[in-house]
Amino acid sequence: MNEIEIIDKLRTAIIEGISEEAINFVKMALEMNIDPEHILNEAIIKGAEDVGKKYENDEYFLGDMLLAADAINDSMEIIRLELKEGQYETIGKVLIGTPEGDLHDIGKSLIVALLKGRGVDVIDLGVDIPPKEFLEAAKKEHPDVIGLSGLLTVSISKMIETVMLLKDEGIKAKIIVGGGILSEESCKQIGADDWTKDGWEGVKKIIKLLEGRKNAI
Numbered sequence: 001m002n003e004i005e006i007i008d009k010l011r012t013a014i015i016e017g018i019s020e021e022a023i024n025f026v027k028m029a030l031e032m033n034i035d036p037e038h039i040l041n042e043a044i045i046k047g048a049e050d051v052g053k054k055y056e057n058d059e060y061f062l063g064d065m066l067l068a069a070d071a072i073n074d075s076m077e078i079i080r081l082e083l084k085e086g087q088y089e090t091i092g093k094v095l096i097g098t099p100e101g102d103l104h105d106i107g108k109s110l111i112v113a114l115l116k117g118r119g120v121d122v123i124d125l126g127v128d129i130p131p132k133e134f135l136e137a138a139k140k141e142h143p144d145v146i147g148l149s150g151l152l153t154v155s156i157s158k159m160i161e162t163v164m165l166l167k168d169e170g171i172k173a174k175i176i177v178g179g180g181i182l183s184e185e186s187c188k189q190i191g192a193d194d195w196t197k198d199g200w201e202g203v204k205k206i207i208k209l210l211e212g213r214k215n216a217i
Helices: 003-016 019-031 036-056 062-082 106-117 131-141 153-168 184-190 199-216
Strands: 093-097 121-124 145-149 174-178 194-196
Touching: 003 019, 003 036, 003 062, 019 036, 019 062, 036 062, 036 106, 036 199, 062 106, 062 199, 093 106, 093 131, 106 121, 106 145, 106 174, 106 199, 131 145, 131 153, 145 153, 145 199, 153 174, 153 184, 174 184, 174 199, 184 194, 194 199
Parallel strands: 093 121, 093 145, 145 174, 174 194
Antiparallel strands: none
16 A cells, blocks of 8 residues: 555544554554654544534434544554654643543543544543642643533532632633533533533534634734
8 A cells, every 4th residue: 555545544444433443554654654744634633524524414423423532542642652742733732621520521532532633732631620630730731721521410510610710820721611511501600711512513612712812822
């Protein structure tokens, strides 16, 4: 196979959510001395974009998205090791986590993978994260956007507490909240800049927030 065929097959493996094939094609591409940045841009990022389009067109559902997310994550783990420091410029940094008292991870993990696939530097704190831990991470990482993801009613009160603490401490990052329990009204109550009930919509909104901050600089 030549370079074009390898890149095409890797992109297809990502779109179809076949992690084993994606890993194999990434390794083959590197063995052929294809530039890691080219692999990232032409296969992984474009593959992630195609996955999103399929979801928007109702061709893909949650299960398809999760498989694709796994393929993206597995590919990114290999590529990150090959990219030289400063070689690849991310479009921004996102800090994300599930608030204290909520252990749900699926929606957040999906967003994390798709953001990485779009070239975003993502710091995933995990689940059951207290407000002070969000604050400490925000001070350390200086993210452009902070995402809070939750599926339980208790998550709203913890989101409010977390956002209040972040703002009181002077954190300037844009804040987005996500989860099936949320609405525009609860977003205002929490004090966030935006909200989403849907993983792919969340990715698009985060990208928009990142681009807005970049253009404001």
